Amino acid sequence: MPVPVVQFSDERLPNGLRLIVAEDHLAPVAAVNVWYDVGSKHEVEGKTGFAHLFEHVMFQGSKHVGKAEHMALVQAAGGTLNGTTWLDRTNYFETVPSHQVELAIWLEADRMGSLLEALSQDNLDNQRDVVKNEKRWSYDNRPYGSWNEKLMGHLFPADHPYHHPTIGSMEDLDAASLDDVRAFFATYYAPNNAVLSVAGDVDRSQVRAWADRYFGPIAANPSIPPLGDLSLPALLGEERREVVEDNVPLPRIYFGFRAPAFGDHGLDALDLAGQLLTGGKGSRIHRRLVREERLAQDVAMFTLPFTGGASVSVGWATVRPGVDVDTVERAYLEELDRLGREAPSDDELARAKALTEADELGALARVEERADRLSMYATLFDDPGLINTMLARYLSVTKEQIRDAAAATYRADNRVVLTYVPKAADETGEAAA
Amino acid sequence: MTHDPQAQLVAERPVPGQPRPYEFPQTFRTTLDNGLKVIVTPMPGRELVAASLALRAGAADEPAAEGGATVLAARGLTEGTEVRDAIELTEAAERLGASLHAESGWDATSVGVDVPESRLGPALELLAEVVRRPSFPEAEVERIRDERLTDLIQAKADPRRRADEAFIGTIYAASSPYHRPSGGTAETVSGLGSAQLRDVHARGASPRRAALVVAGDVRHDAVVALARSLFGDWSGTDATPAGPIDDTAATDARVVRVVHRPGAVQSEIRIGHRGLPRRTPDYHAVSVMSAILGGLFNSRLNMNLREEKGYTYGASAGFDLRRARGPFTARAAVNTEVTVAAIGEFLTELDRIRDEPVTDTELKAARDFLVGVFPLRFETPGPVAGSLGGLFIHDLPDDELDRYRDAVEAVTAADVQRVAREHIRPEAAAIVVVGDHDQFGTALDDAGVGDVEVVRDDVDPAAG
Numbered sequence: 001m002p003v004p005v006v007q008f009s010d011e012r013l014p015n016g017l018r019l020i021v022a023e024d025h026l027a028p029v030a031a032v033n034v035w036y037d038v039g040s041k042h043e044v045e046g047k048t049g050f051a052h053l054f055e056h057v058m059f060q061g062s063k064h065v066g067k068a069e070h071m072a073l074v075q076a077a078g079g080t081l082n083g084t085t086w087l088d089r090t091n092y093f094e095t096v097p098s099h100q101v102e103l104a105i106w107l108e109a110d111r112m113g114s115l116l117e118a119l120s121q122d123n124l125d126n127q128r129d130v131v132k133n134e135k136r137w138s139y140d141n142r143p144y145g146s147w148n149e150k151l152m153g154h155l156f157p158a159d160h161p162y163h164h165p166t167i168g169s170m171e172d173l174d175a176a177s178l179d180d181v182r183a184f185f186a187t188y189y190a191p192n193n194a195v196l197s198v199a200g201d202v203d204r205s206q207v208r209a210w211a212d213r214y215f216g217p218i219a220a221n222p223s224i225p226p227l228g229d230l231s232l233p234a235l236l237g238e239e240r241r242e243v244v245e246d247n248v249p250l251p252r253i254y255f256g257f258r259a260p261a262f263g264d265h266g267l268d269a270l271d272l273a274g275q276l277l278t279g280g281k282g283s284r285i286h287r288r289l290v291r292e293e294r295l296a297q298d299v300a301m302f303t304l305p306f307t308g309g310a311s312v313s314v315g316w317a318t319v320r321p322g323v324d325v326d327t328v329e330r331a332y333l334e335e336l337d338r339l340g341r342e343a344p345s346d347d348e349l350a351r352a353k354a355l356t357e358a359d360e361l362g363a364l365a366r367v368e369e370r371a372d373r374l375s376m377y378a379t380l381f382d383d384p385g386l387i388n389t390m391l392a393r394y395l396s397v398t399k400e401q402i403r404d405a406a407a408a409t410y411r412a413d414n415r416v417v418l419t420y421v422p423k424a425a426d427e428t429g430e431a432a433a
Numbered sequence: 434m435t436h437d438p439q440a441q442l443v444a445e446r447p448v449p450g451q452p453r454p455y456e457f458p459q460t461f462r463t464t465l466d467n468g469l470k471v472i473v474t475p476m477p478g479r480e481l482v483a484a485s486l487a488l489r490a491g492a493a494d495e496p497a498a499e500g501g502a503t504v505l506a507a508r509g510l511t512e513g514t515e516v517r518d519a520i521e522l523t524e525a526a527e528r529l530g531a532s533l534h535a536e537s538g539w540d541a542t543s544v545g546v547d548v549p550e551s552r553l554g555p556a557l558e559l560l561a562e563v564v565r566r567p568s569f570p571e572a573e574v575e576r577i578r579d580e581r582l583t584d585l586i587q588a589k590a591d592p593r594r595r596a597d598e599a600f601i602g603t604i605y606a607a608s609s610p611y612h613r614p615s616g617g618t619a620e621t622v623s624g625l626g627s628a629q630l631r632d633v634h635a636r637g638a639s640p641r642r643a644a645l646v647v648a649g650d651v652r653h654d655a656v657v658a659l660a661r662s663l664f665g666d667w668s669g670t671d672a673t674p675a676g677p678i679d680d681t682a683a684t685d686a687r688v689v690r691v692v693h694r695p696g697a698v699q700s701e702i703r704i705g706h707r708g709l710p711r712r713t714p715d716y717h718a719v720s721v722m723s724a725i726l727g728g729l730f731n732s733r734l735n736m737n738l739r740e741e742k743g744y745t746y747g748a749s750a751g752f753d754l755r756r757a758r759g760p761f762t763a764r765a766a767v768n769t770e771v772t773v774a775a776i777g778e779f780l781t782e783l784d785r786i787r788d789e790p791v792t793d794t795e796l797k798a799a800r801d802f803l804v805g806v807f808p809l810r811f812e813t814p815g816p817v818a819g820s821l822g823g824l825f826i827h828d829l830p831d832d833e834l835d836r837y838r839d840a841v842e843a844v845t846a847a848d849v850q851r852v853a854r855e856h857i858r859p860e861a862a863a864i865v866v867v868g869d870h871d872q873f874g875t876a877l878d879d880a881g882v883g884d885v886e887v888v889r890d891d892v893d894p895a896a897g
Contacts, residue, residue, distance in 0.1 A: 004480070026478045027812045028453035064444050068740050071730040076798040077449065078805010097805050099450035106447050113442045129743025129768075133699070137746045137766045141699045143590050201453065210447075217441045247696075249590045250583070280532075281511075281523040291519075294576060297583045320583060351527035358530035358549055361481045365813045 003361050006370060006387050009204050010378070013211060016192025016220045020374045020384050021207045022199040024367065030200030032104040033093040033371035034112075035379040037195075038188035040168070041087050041161040041308050042227065046175070049131070049168015052085040053176060054184055056127040058092065059083070063114030067123060070107050077103055085166055088262075088307050089379055095368045098201035102210050105198070109214035112194065115185055121178060128173055135167045143248045144420050147316075151256035154240045154416040155312055160232060162308060190221035197374040197384075200367035230308035234258065235414040242416075245423045250297065251325045253332065255315040256416040257409050262305035263381055269397050269405035270313055274301040275352040276344055276402075277335065278315070282351070285335045289317060295328045296320060307380050313409055325419060333410075340407030343399035353395055360391045455808040457834045460821065461653040463660075467667055468641035471660045472821050474648040476814055482553050482649030483814035485545035486564055487822035490637025492615040493539045493756060494675040499629055500610070501617015503637070505574075505581060506630040507537035510544060512573040515566040519573060522559065531556045535563065539615055540756045541826040542637055547815065550650050554659055561663040564638060569627045581622050588614075589890060592694065592766070596701035596867040599692050599888070603863045604706055604760060606681040611759065639669030644825040648814035678757035682707040687883040688863045692890065693870040700772040700868030701764075704779050706861045708761030711754040711827045717840040718848040719856060723751045724799040725849065726786050726857075727763055731798065733782050734763065742778065744771045752856075756827065761857065772873040773880050776864060780882065783859040790846040804838045 008022040040051050061067040074081045079096035081104075094104040139145040149165040156162040196215070198207050236258050260266035277285045278301040289296040301315040315336075319328045344352075363369045370387070377386035463471045492503040511533060512519045526533040531548035533556070544564050548556040588594040598614055605612040613621070645664065647656045709719065727734040727750025738748040750763035763783065767775040791799075811817050824833050866877075870887055877885055 004478075027808060028455050029809050029812055063442060064446070068731055068736065072798060073446075075729050075731065075802045076805075078802060078807070078809065080806065080809060095809055097452060097455075097808055099452045100805070101450075102447035103449065106443065110442055126740065126743045130739055130746055133744070133766070133768060134746040136699045136768070141592055141697060141701075141766065143587070214443055217443075247590060247694075249586045280527065282520050282527065287520065290580075291576065294579075297580060297587075318587075320579075321586065347524070347528075351524060354530035355527055355532070358481060358532075358547070361549060362547065362813070362815075365479060365481060367812070 003357065003364065003391055006364065008374060008384060010384055011208070013191065013215060015216065015218055016190070017211065017215050018195045018378055019208065019211050020195065020197040020378060021202065021204045022197070022370055022374060023202060023204055024199065025201050028098045028201050029095060029367055030098045030101045030198060030202050031093060031095045031367040031371035032101060032108060033091065033197045033199070033368075033375050034108050035195045035375035036090045036188060037193045037379050038090055039086055039088045040164065040166040041230065042188065043161060043164070043168070046172060047180065048164045048172045049166070050172070050176060050180065050184060051090055052166050052168060053127065053131055053173055054181065055083045055085045055090050056131055057119065057124065057181060058111055058115065060123040060127060061118035062111040063117040064110050065107060065118070067118070070111070073103060073107065079104065087162055087166060089376070091372065091375065093368060093372060101198065101202055101207070105207070105210045106214050108196070109218065112189055112191065112215065113218040115189065116182055119178065119181060124176070124178060124181060128176070131167070131173060132170060135170065139167065144246065144252055146244065146246070147254050147418060147420075150242060150244065150418055151254060151312065151314065151416055154242070155236060155256050155258055157232070160230065160309070162306060187221065187224065190224065191215055191218050192220040193224055195375045195378045197371040197378070199371035199374065232309045234260075234310070235411065236416070237413060239412050240416045241419070243419045243421060246420050248420050248422055250321065251319040251422070252420045253317050253319065253325065253329050254418040254420070255332065256418070257313040257414050259303055259311040259313040259409050261309060262307045262311055265393065265397070265401070266405045266408070267303060267305060267311055268393050269401045270303050270409060272349070272352045272356065272394065272397055273339060273402050273406050274303060275355060276348045277301045277339065279352070279355065284339070285332060288335060289328065289331055293331065294320065295323050295331055299332070325421070329417065336406065336410035340403060340410055343403040346399065349399050349402070356394050357391060457811060458817065462831065463657050465640065465661060465665055467665065469660070469664050469667065470644035470825060471657050472644055472646045472825070473651065473653045473656045474814075474817050474821065475651055475653060476649055476817065479649045479814050480550050481547055481814065482550050482647065482651055483545065483547050483818040484553065484557060484560065484645070484647045485543050485818055485822055486560060487644045487646060487825055488542040488637050489540075489642040489826055490542050490675070491538055491540040491756075493610045493678045494637070495610070495633065497608075497610065498621060499625065499633070500613050500621035501581065502625055502629050502633045503537045503542065504616045505577060505622070505625055506569075506633040507535045507542050508577050509569045509574055509630050510535040510563050510567045510634070512577065513568045513570045514562050515568050516562065518570070522563070526556070526559055529556050531559070533559055533563065537615070539611070539759070541822070543822060553651065557659055557663055565667055567634060569630045569634070571627050574627045574630055578622060578625050581616060582619055584616075585619050585622070592697065592699070592701045592867045595692055596703050596865060599690060599867065600703035600705070600762065600863065600865045601760060603688055603690050603865055604683055606683045609679045609681050611680055611757070635670050640664060640667050641669070644822060646818045646822045646825070648817040648821070680707060680757035685861050687860060689877070689883040689885045690863065690865050690888060691870045691874070691877070691885060692865070692867040692888045694867055695869055695871065697867070697869045698769060699766045700769055700866050700873070701766050702772070702775060702779070703762055703764050703865045704776070704783070704862050705760055705762040706858055706863060707758050708752040709754055709856055710756060710758050712829070713754070715852045715856065716754075717837075718844045718852040719752060720803060721796070721799045721841060721844045722786065722849045722852050724802060725791050725795050726750050726782065729799060729802060733786065734765070734779070737778050737782060738765055738767070738775060742771070744768055744775045744778075769869055769872045772866060772868055773876040776882060777880065780859055783857055783862065786853045787850070787857055790850045793846070796846050796849065800841055800844060803841045807838055
């Protein structure tokens with residue numbers, strides 16, 4: 001099945017902004033997408049959560065745009081939009097009817113060029129409160145909500161920037177000042193630290209003219225500080241275990257492993273391993289733990305790809321009522337071990353690849369995803385062409401490579417086991433606060 | 434060291450270019466001799482095809498004692514057929530690069546598959562096998578029933594799901610199916626087995642209440658030929674049509690209910706009442722009004738509670754339009770200490786949308802969003818097939834989507850105020866909060882929004 005090739009242009013403005021345009025006129029829609037090469041990995045101790053708080057500030061207005069007006073203008077143009085922050089990057093994106101592309105480009109340029117002119121203490125305080133509620137909603141007031149922070153804390157040493165979560169610490173957010181925000185902006189939000197991708201129903205030379213007009217006046221920052229060395233040993237070197245009492249009715253076991261960095265072929269193999277271990281009814285762990293032995297309510301296994309030294313491979317199993325937690329852990333780990341000893345069958349691999357191929361076909365059908373992938377591959381690997389070669393890389397993985405990647409990664413001396421257990425009830429019958 | 438903050442940016446806002454004309458893609462409708470509707474939307478260049486068989490049979494049609502049977506039966510469809518067990522079925526689909534899925538909601542059951550066009554034929558064969566020859570194996574049904582029972586234990590612990598469940602339980606009378614989750618309660622689900630699931634499926638699976646919808650890079654005649662060969666001899670049972678759905682409200686007066694969760698750092702708030710059916714003549718005006726009140730990012734609720742007060746990560750409101758009157762819900766998760774203040778802001782906004790006309794700016798923004806986002810919604814086959822299936826389920830006219838943008842454009846500020854006054858009723862709105870009552874109970878009593886009933890969940894012994 002042929003996955004269509006994405007044709008794109010790739011050039012730089014004199015100020016260093018990388019501009020990638022992928023024309024496609026199937027539907028009258030287009031996506032505008034900006035990746036800044038800054039994420040929570042750029043944060044230093046005492047200033048965690050900063051990249052993400054800053055992302056919120058980016059919607060609070062700039063020289064020619066009022067507070068929250070960015071959202072209003074894009075939605076009134078019939079568009080959708082958002083911004084997200086992750087360990088390796090921050091991205092902002094709008095999908096619009098194609099005759100509104102110029103507006104989206106102008107909006108992105110105005111905030112890249114003049115955010116600080118609209119920055120106020122009120123807006124900063126307001127968004128700090130919003131972010132605190134985001135943390136409560138996404139992590140604190142959610143069953144098992146602390147798993148990510150805990151796994152990452154164990155898998156990366158305290159002096160590694162992946163050790164702390166993107167949402168950051170509330171104490172650090174409280175301490176954030178306007179000057180901190182100004183310095184962060186001045187350092188990282190520069191055209192030479194960003195990629196602008198536009199995909200869809202647009203004309204390439206017209207987009208270039210708009211980019212010149214709106215982004216052209218923004219000066220580069222010639223001295224973006226280089227990121228320190230994030231490399232670390234391939235293996236954790238020990239098994240780390242933690243038992244977490246939480247407001248949960250059922251125990252759940254999380255497994256975390258240090259895995260090859262994003263871009264390493266070994267991680268491609270682990271992605272396919274995740275599919276054949278837990279992706280659907282016929283997958284190994286699902287079939288055994290959920291269906292045959294009925295030990296688990298649900299299971300998962302997937303990778304979180306990162307570029308800074310190591311990625312993470314995460315798995316979990318929710319323990320069914322009345323089932324012994326250790327039994328579930330043992331069965332889960334047995335399946336990981338088995339994959340490390342025996343290569344999967346040809347049929348298992350073929351099925352995993354067929355699904356991967358169809359997923360890719362579906363994902364790349366949307367202009368929003370195409371623009372985001374182009375920005376991602378350009379930002380992280382300096383190679384937007386990966387949008388057309390990643391699938392071939394997945395399809396070239398052999399069953400022996402999956403076995404070897406499993407054996408190298410799913411090791412006892414490379415794993416974190418987090419076991420969530422229900423909080424003990426007190427004498428009133430209520431869970432203790 | 435830094436870039437120049439005084440960069441000479443272009444101050445003038447770009448004006449939109451000439452919109453490229455967009456029409457919802459041409460759609461072909463055929464009815465087979467047995468009554469099955471075949472709806473095909475060719476979308477050139479869209480290789481990943483979305484196909485789904487939509488049945489007018491949903492959880493609202495089931496007897497109260499079998500609550501959850503329809504949702505469970507849909508799950509059971511992919512648990513085995515007369516010729517293949519669940520694993521064989523899954524593996525056959527995976528070899529095609531296809532994901533086969535079946536689900537039920539209040540109004541409909543659908544069996545769908547997303548598959549590359551070159552393998553549409555064999556994928557539709559699997560779909561037909563699942564719809565026409567499911568076996569509901571005893572052991573698998575027992576397992577998926579137990580999984581649902583376990584899921585209900587988890588739902589109770591999740592503040593969001595607990596709030597949703599407490600809200601519908603508060604606003605609908607016990608006689609209405611909408612009073613319970615569509616997946617049923619522990620009491621009703623624990624009695625379900627293969628026999629009930631088979632009955633549910635037999636009642637609902639008939640070509641006379643089904644539509645096969647296919648969107649993607651396909652040819653109309655080729656899909657009809659496939660449909661004829663796979664479903665042409667399907668007769669199904671001639672079940673009596675489902676009767677009207679009981680959507681009786683529990684009360685017309687204010688109820689305030691707090692589900693006490695000691696130590697909760699946020700309060701999950703739900704405020705609302707029984708709303709409207711999908712076939713309301715006010716559909717387009719209500720869409721505009723909801724967008725202004727709580728749909729857009731810059732909706733009144735979100736601007737007030739998030740961007741001005743900082744109480745929440747997001748506040749919203751909307752109507753869940755079903756065959757009968759689904760709920761109108763305003764919602765947010767707020768900081769525990771501002772729980773009572775947030776409830777006050779919600780009620781203020783519910784009053785305000787009724788009492789004053791919306792501004793021209795608000796009206797234009799909402800209409801422009803709904804009209805402008807239309808082509809974005811239908812970029813890929815999945816949403817196209819989903820929307821066409823929805824029209825069939827609700828028995829809406831074929832040109833409903835073609836008329837949509839003009840109908841939205843025609844909505845006036847007076848229309849918005851009229852539908853707000855008719856369909857938003859703050860005095861009848863229930864207020865449901867899942868949070869730490871110890872922290873805000875006194876303030877809530879003092880606020881005078883109504884008599885407060887406190888619910889204390891027992892710790893489930895099965896969970897310990």
